[in-house]
Amino acid sequence: MPKINIHPKWSEKTPVLCDGKPLCFIGSTKRELQVDTWLANHPFYTNSQVITDSEGRVEKFMKKYGLDKTGQ
Template sequence: MPKSEIHPTWFKDTPVMCDGKPLCLIGSTKRQLQVDIWLANHPFYTESQILIDSEGRVEKFMKKYQLNSNDE
């Protein structure tokens, strides 16, 4: 017979919270879950992500090995 006291308590309706606002209810071993980023405020999905590529990979390689792009 399996031991009954080794398993954590399961909460069927655990609220997932972001900035104090409930997002959804899920099942969990914790009473409440706190997330910092979710779909509605993630930079990738809100199109507020800024990609900064000050120096590309090829240029970085050329600079590292002191090569000119005209050399062959």
């Protein structure tokens, strides 16, 4: 015989919040869901990415440890 009242309550309209603003409603066992990043504030989709300059890293490593570039 299955146990009674062991499953969490299911809510059909759980708000998904980002910075306190509701984004959408989904079904969940939680009362509300907090997210830090979503489509409208993600750097990739808002073209606000910071591209790091990784050029010269190998040369810097070789110079730091006194290695030559021929691999010997």
